Amino acid sequence: MIAVENLVKEFRVPERKEGLAGSLRTLLTRRYHTVRAVDGISFEIPAGSRTAYLGANGAGKSTTVKMLTGVMTPTSGHCLVNGLEPHRNRRRTARRIGVVFGQRSQLWWDLSVPDSFRILRRVYDIPDAVYQRNLRLFQELLDIDALGTTAVRQLSLGQRMRAEIAASLLHDPEVLFWDEPTIGLDMVLQEAVRELVNRVNRELGTTVLLTSHDLADITSICDTALVVDHGRVVYQGRIDQLLSTAGQRSVIFEYRGGPSPEAVAAKVEHTLPGTRVSLDGQRVRIDHPVGLFSSREVLSFLLERVDLTDCYVPEPDLGTVLKELYTRSGKRDHVPGGAA
Ligand SMILES: Nc1ncnc2c1ncn2[C@@H]1O[C@H](COP(=O)(O)OP(=O)(O)OP(=O)(O)O)[C@@H](O)[C@H]1O
Ligand SMILES: [Mg+2]
Incomplete structure (x- = not known):
């Protein structure tokens, strides 16, 4: 369902000097260096599985998800989602995947949630029965009607996330890419979102790739983990086995x-x-x-x-094991232009 082989993403970032004079020099000299955000990742994710994509801040998770959803073009290597290379088939891929980027809205800022949904219904050509069934589900678990006709830009973070999550599921996608989907949600809604994703996985066989720093999200939604560190896979396997690797x-x-x-x-x-x-x-x-x-x-x-x-x-709990994995390679984070 998802096959990734030797996937690499490099960014060219300007070398920055400190201070005002440094900023001016940065502008004038324009020297660049390369950051390998994703450094030769390979993995396969079977259809219908629930995988947590984990790693410290800056490990390369969102960059990978952007390549898998066709938002970014890989520097080298390959990825296939439902048999298609996402960046070469953006429209066809989009019809078959559901995407949430907690850090970035996928909705139209100036439209209300019902208007956005009506547009998505047309864009994805969603059959009436599917559309109505999903609206009922979103009402039951996310109280989506309560968002009313307010423009998305005026919703609170948690309200917007409810709309983002619903929008990602509206067309019964085969694969869900959720990158920090529970940001800003209160405890009741976090629970509801976990139930929602578990229900679509169970009933429709939806494949789930979830990125989250919330341990309860990870353990209540996923049974498999893919852990990356500095752009490389450091663990792929069952979460219960990961726990047994505690040092x-x-x-x-x-x-x-x-x-x-x-x-x-x-x-x-x-x-x-x-x-x-x-x-x-x-x-x-x-x-x-x-x-x-x-x-x-x-x-x-x-x-x-x-x-x-x-x-x-x-x-051993997952938090302890992940902390050990994230710190094993020394430096936790790598920021372009940061102290090397
Ligand atoms: N557009 C970009 N230009 C330059 N560098 C980038 C760009 N996007 C990401 N990076 C760098 O690539 C690395 C990986 O970033 P990425 O967003 O994939 O991390 P992440 O694992 O999602 O982290 P987090 O848990 O904080 O969301 C980071 O060092 C980041 O600064
Ligand atoms: Mg990220």
């Missing part, structure tokens, strides 16, 4: 009697080097790298020394 585990416990928590902490850090101990009242938390000690070793160390009253080993 760090924790043991959290309470105990009664002596020694003092500070003394326990010092002993743990001394005897099990590489662990980090934090204290929260009577609770003690030991973080340990997976490769050095198992949770079992940490536990048996504790059992010998303190009178445990409570103890648990939390499952």
Whole structure:
């Protein structure tokens, strides 16, 4: 359904000097350097799947989505969506995909939502039954009628996002590209949007590629993750397997009697080097790298020394695993012209 091979996008950006004199020099000399926002990405996404496209700020996610939706032309490499190269077949691609860019509106600023929908209905040639069914769905989950006939430019961010999401689904697209679709939505609407996308995926087999920094979006919509870092794929696979790659585990416990928590902490850090101990009242938390000690070793160390009253080993959470992945390559972000 989506096939990407060795996809590259480079930007030529002017080299900027600091300060006013620097700005003038920038204008006059016009020296450029190249930024590789997407650096040879390959992946395949099967029809009907729900994939989270993840990465730190500036990792290259939106740039990839722009190429997959035909908004941008790749510098090199290929991408196929429904068998078509998006940038060469923009109109045909547009009829079969639904797009939300949370950071940029896809709607007409001066029109109301109902007017925009009527235009989209004509543009996409949406059959009456499909159009009416979808309007009912949007009313049920997004309360779309409440947006009234206000021009899109006058809607609040959350109101506009409801309209953007509805517009992306209006024509029963085969693939959804949603780039930060829940920006500005309150908790109730975030839930509704998750239910909406899960429902169309289940009932129509819609393929979903979702970019979000919201962990609840990711885990409640997607089962597969594609993680990029500095324009390269660093993980592709199931989210539950991604969790098992956590480099760090924790043991959290309470105990009664002596020694003092500070003394326990010092002993743990001394005897099990590489662990980090934090204290929260009577609770003690030991973080340990997976490769050095198992949770079992940490536990048996504790059992010998303190009178445990409570103890648990939390499952690694997605946020921790992603933070590890994003920081593994050193610098988190890369901004053209920023300090290299
Ligand atoms: N039009 C452009 N001209 C120059 N550089 C650009 C352009 N668009 C993106 N970039 C650069 O390409 C890199 C990737 O940007 P992109 O928007 O794809 O990141 P992202 O993964 O979507 O990040 P975020 O999570 O912040 O949305 C960044 O360093 C960005 O500054
Ligand atoms: Mg982005």
